[in-house]
Amino acid sequence: xxxxxxxxxxxxxxxxxxxxxxxxxxxxxxxxxxxxxxxxxxxxxxxxxxxxxxxxxxxxxxxxxxxxxxxxxxxxxxxxxxxxxxxxxxxxxxxxxxxxxxxxxxxxxxxxxxxxxxxxxxxxxxxxxxxxxxxxxxxxxxxxxxxxxxxxxxxxxxxxxxxxxxxxxxxxxxxxxxxxxxxxxxxxxxxxxxxxxxxxxxxxxxxxxxxxxxxxxxxxxxxxxxxxxxxxxxxxxxxxxxxxxxxxxxxxxxxxxxxxxxxxxxxxxxxxxxxxxxxxxxxxxxxxxxxxxxxxxxxxxxxxxxxxxxxxxxxxxxxxxxxxxxxxxxxxxxxxxxxxxxxxxxxxxxxxxxxxxxxxxxxxxxxxxxxxxxxxxxxxxxxxxxxxxxxxxxxxxxxxxxxxxxxxxxxxxxxxxxxxxxxxxxxxxxxxxxxxxxxx
Amino acid sequence: xxxxxxxxxxxxxxxxxxxxxxxxxxxxxxxxxxxxxxxxxxxxxxxxxxxxxxxxxxxxxxxxxxxxxxxxxxxxxxxxxxxxxxxxxxxxxxxxxxxxxxxxxxxxxxxxxxxxxxxxxxxxxxxxxxxxxxxxxxxxxxxxxxxxxxxxxxxxxxxxxxxxxxxxxxxxxxxxxxxxxxxxxxxxxxxxxxxxxxxxxxxxxxxxxxxxxxxxxxxxxxxxxxxxxxxxxxxxxxxxxxxxxxxxxxxxxxxxxxxxxxxxxxxxxxxxxxxxxxxxxxxxxxxxxxxxxxxxxxxxxxxx
Numbered sequence: 119x120x121x122x123x124x125x126x127x128x129x130x131x132x133x134x135x136x137x138x139x140x141x142x143x144x145x146x147x148x149x150x151x152x153x154x155x156x157x158x159x160x161x162x163x164x165x166x167x168x169x170x171x172x173x174x175x176x177x178x179x180x181x182x183x184x185x186x187x188x189x190x191x192x193x194x195x196x197x198x199x200x201x202x203x204x205x206x207x208x209x210x211x212x213x214x215x216x217x218x219x220x221x222x223x224x225x226x227x228x229x230x231x232x233x234x235x236x237x238x239x240x241x242x243x244x245x246x247x248x249x250x251x252x253x254x255x256x257x258x259x260x261x262x263x264x265x266x267x268x269x270x271x272x273x274x275x276x277x278x279x280x281x282x283x284x285x286x287x288x289x290x291x292x293x294x295x296x297x298x299x300x301x302x303x304x305x306x307x308x309x310x311x312x313x314x315x316x317x318x319x320x321x322x323x324x325x326x327x328x329x330x331x332x333x334x335x336x337x338x339x340x341x342x343x344x345x346x347x348x349x350x351x352x353x354x355x356x357x358x359x360x361x362x363x364x365x366x367x368x369x370x371x372x373x374x375x376x377x378x379x380x381x382x383x384x385x386x387x388x389x390x391x392x393x394x395x396x397x398x399x400x401x402x403x404x405x406x407x408x409x410x411x412x413x414x415x416x417x418x419x420x421x422x423x424x425x426x427x428x429x430x431x432x433x434x435x436x437x438x439x440x441x442x443x444x445x446x447x448x449x450x451x452x453x454x455x456x457x458x459x460x461x462x463x464x465x466x467x468x469x470x471x472x473x474x475x476x477x478x479x480x481x482x483x484x485x486x487x488x489x490x491x492x493x494x495x496x497x498x499x500x501x502x503x504x505x506x507x508x509x510x511x512x513x514x515x516x517x518x519x520x521x522x523x524x525x526x527x528x529x530x531x532x533x534x535x536x537x538x539x540x541x542x543x544x545x546x547x548x549x550x551x552x553x554x555x556x557x558x
Numbered sequence: 559x560x561x562x563x564x565x566x567x568x569x570x571x572x573x574x575x576x577x578x579x580x581x582x583x584x585x586x587x588x589x590x591x592x593x594x595x596x597x598x599x600x601x602x603x604x605x606x607x608x609x610x611x612x613x614x615x616x617x618x619x620x621x622x623x624x625x626x627x628x629x630x631x632x633x634x635x636x637x638x639x640x641x642x643x644x645x646x647x648x649x650x651x652x653x654x655x656x657x658x659x660x661x662x663x664x665x666x667x668x669x670x671x672x673x674x675x676x677x678x679x680x681x682x683x684x685x686x687x688x689x690x691x692x693x694x695x696x697x698x699x700x701x702x703x704x705x706x707x708x709x710x711x712x713x714x715x716x717x718x719x720x721x722x723x724x725x726x727x728x729x730x731x732x733x734x735x736x737x738x739x740x741x742x743x744x745x746x747x748x749x750x751x752x753x754x755x756x757x758x759x760x761x762x763x764x765x766x767x768x769x770x771x772x773x774x775x776x777x778x779x780x781x782x783x784x785x786x787x788x789x790x791x792x793x794x795x796x797x798x799x800x801x802x803x804x805x806x807x808x809x810x811x812x813x814x815x816x817x818x819x820x821x822x823x824x825x826x827x828x829x830x831x832x833x834x835x836x837x838x839x840x841x842x843x844x845x846x847x848x849x850x851x852x853x854x855x856x857x858x859x860x861x862x
Binding site for chain 1: 592593603606607609610611613614617637640641644648649652653656657659660661662663664666667668669670671672673674675676678679680681683685686687688790794797798801830832833835836839840842843846847850
């Protein structure tokens with residue numbers, strides 16, 4: 119960004135045109151330096167060992183894009199003298215968005231309930247819906263830890279893994295059914311949440327993030343190497359499918375279709391899975407909203423804003439943090455056992471750091487603490503991922519870039535208003551960027 | 559005994575590489591107070607740069623190894639430093655003074671971006687390079703046990719020590735180093751006293767990236783393969799090293815790197831190779847819980 123002093127600000131746009139071109143040229147030169155070796159020279163395997171192959175077309179494109187983009191930005195958004203709005207969207211718009219959320223919430227739920235029953239919905243759409251809802255649920259679960267309690271957890275996928283493996287192993291070794299394992303998986307994940315949460319209680323912000331990342335990796339490595347229990351990299355296959363409270367979805371005389379006098383259709387199970395995950399996700403949402411009004415929920419939010427003030431006001435930060443970890447983890451555990459029963463096969467491959475980063479991105483980009491924002495982010499990101507399936511090579515690079523750009527554009531996420539859970543007379547939404555956050 | 563000495567040498571070599579990366583973490587954390595999550599990927603970019611520059615030199619016909627390595631070192635440092643500078647400029651500078659999680663999340667995004675950028679540009683397959691520095695020495699034949707030190711290992715340790723010395727002098731004696739230490743103590747006061755804070759921070763990133771690219775070159779010479787994914791695990795371990803040594807302290811980063819390298823090597827040698835990453839990650843957790851300021855770090859005072 120050209121930081122021209124105030125005197126230059128008066129200069130007209132025309133006068134700054136050569137400067138803009140010069141600046142864009144410098145940027146293009148840097149882009150050339152960055153891309154020429156990395157994109158232009160590619161070592162490829164040949165009979166003589168590695169030799170360099172030259173590919174100058176992508177370099178030229180990259181340099182041209184940087185030059186044009188920078189020039190355009192210099193002439194429009196970064197024009198000297200343009201009054202810059204400081205970091206936040208006008209509170210009015212913010213409040214409007216928050217108000218909209220109140221109507222849109224029930225509408226979205228109604229849409230989600232009705233979606234699979236619409237005549238033109240294909241099976242693919244329902245499958246995609248299941249996937250999106252799984253991430254909505256994970257996002258809401260992580261939102262308790264990150265959005266409400268302000269504890270940055272980069273190893274959330276570990277609890278997802280604990281849930282998935284709990285169900286898979288309990289079903290395999292003890293023959294327990296999905297409905298018994300679901301609460302067990304949640305409890306086990308919560309238990310692990312406490313175990314992992316306990317040592318990191320004293321850590322703050324960034325350190326906490328790295329240690330939780332390390333824990334997530336440790337759990338994955340253990341799953342990968344503990345062959346005789348987890349099957350190592352081969353994973354666990356043949357995980358039992360869910361039943362309709364004991365009635366299987368099969369063609370037999372005791373199957374779901376026969377019991378309810380319907381024609382057998384493989385779609386029944388898919389529909390059931392869809393409504394199951396919808397119910398689980400809504401349960402997560404409901405519990406979170408209710409918890410926010412309890413003392414513990416308010417303690418979480420207070421902890422997020424200022425840990426020292428919390429302690430001086432007599433809030434027990436140990437139990438507050440541990441409950442946040444445990445409750446967030448238990449929802450990941452539920453989602454994990456749902457994942458296991460839906461896939462019928464799990465392996466450590468599904469629980470890599472990228473998954474954690476993805477869930478965290480959903481929470482952060484959606485707006486930490488905002489249930490609605492998280493749901494939108496999950497739909498946009500997971501749905502977007504599916505839409506751009508043909509460009510799958512470019513998915514992750516775009517994802518990384520979007521994460522950076524959204525942080526620069528709106529560091530608080532898309533829906534960043536903070537609606538207070540306790541208020542006098544009138545409920546006012548506050549823009550997140552107006553809140554000074556302590557170092558919790 | 560023989561086995562022990564051999565592992566000790568391997569551990570010191572590995573530790574030197576971690577130490578070089580760790581310096582980048584520790585300097586940035588000292589000044590900006592953020593974890594540069596993308597630093598591991600800058601190291602990976604450095605390894606690729608070293609490979610590309612080396613192959614380019616071979617293609618031109620410069621095959622005299624010491625000269626080639628020197629040119630590779632300098633050019634790769636410069637190119638990777640440019641990456642370090644750009645990353646800071648694009649992803650971190652606009653977020654300075656933003657709320658505390660924003661730079662970290664932006665850094666995670668940058669890390670994902672760099673990994674996939676390199677994967678797209680260079681392909682996902684590993685790039686094997688035949689040994690550039692062959693040969694080695696044997697010790698202790700007379701005493702009845704044999705310990706090997708390869709020339710690559712000597713090169714790595716010597717280069718690391720030399721660079722450490724240079725950077726210690728830069729931080730301790732030059733005006734840039736003085737500006738860095740001033741920014742570390744109080745950024746606002748430093749800027750009031752005429753220190754160009756933006757420039758100092760940029761140069762810190764440049765220095766960190768340059769050292770990471772040296773580590774990348776060493777990694778390439780030592781293991782002979784690079785791929786786009788090496789940055790993640792190496793980055794977390796180097797961060798562990800920085801924390802173990804006391805974040806913000808240069809000698810601490812080097813000491814931490816050595817310890818992590820030794821712990822990892824001995825763990826693989828005497829316990830299990832599969833769980834060597836678990837050992838390194840557990841150390842991170844244990845250190846942060848029982849020794850949050852590290853071995854050589856200053857305890858952080860929390861001001862209200």
